[in-house]
Amino acid sequence: MSQAVANKKNRPKYLNLTALLFEIRLPVAGWVSILHRISGALLFVATLWLLFMLDRSLASARDFAFVVHYLQLWPVKLALLVVIWAFCHHFCAGIRFLLLETQRGWDKKSARLSSIIVLVAGVVLTIVFGARLW
Amino acid sequence: MVTRIVVGAHYGWRDWLVQRVTAVVMAIYSVVLAGILLVGPPVDYDVWHALFAQGWMRVATLLFAASVAWHMWIGVRDILMDYVKPVGLRLALQVFVVVVIAGYLGWTIQILWR
Secondary structure, three states: OHHHHHHHHHOOOOOOHHHHHHHOOOOHHHHHHHHHHHHHHHHHHHHHHHHHHHHHHHHOHHHHHHHHHHOOOHHHHHHHHHHHHHHHHHHHHHHHHHHHHOOOOOOHHHHHHHHHHHHHHHHHHHHHHHHHHO | OOOOOOOOOOHHHHHHHHHHHHHHHHHHHHHHHHHHHHHOOOOOHHHHHHHHHOHHHHHHHHHHHHHHHHHHHHHHHHHHHHHOOOHHHHHHHHHHHHHHHHHHHHHHHHHHOO
């Protein structure tokens, strides 16, 4: 126990900003994981906005027309595209985590492959839904 | 040999399970809704309004919203536990998040049963 404490004191730390940004490279599964967290946080914030649009779109025909018009503005479209990506990535990565937790795809090769599939699927689904929106 | 002392009332395990069950509920709802919108006629106000006027759709959406709320709470709480170390600040942020999520849920109910 005292040995552990002593080691803890002497443990080298290498977590400065340069190291985080340029030197420590995440494996692809790590990217899926941190993006799952970032997209989740983003969706928590975006829910306010999405509820605003749901509220207006169901209020009356005039308000619905306003939302449709509002969604034509390019900054709004861009923001919605980011939210769509966050949803798609969170969705795909979540399914991957559920599969991993039920002991599927545990070997290094399939885990890496499923990570790549999730990253690509998130972007492809965003393009598909984005194209329909545009 | 590591001696582990297991304490607590398994709150972590319950939250872990809840997060997965709510995830499945949300996934099913999302796929069904996307299917309805893709297969059905182009969405104008009448189509949109008629969809959310149906009882089953309102209940399904409420179930979805409740799942979002619970899932969101566990997720955001985990993020706060990982990155915000001062206890007072973390507690304040957690209270804020709870209030926001409760507001989201209340607003959703108000939108659905207007």
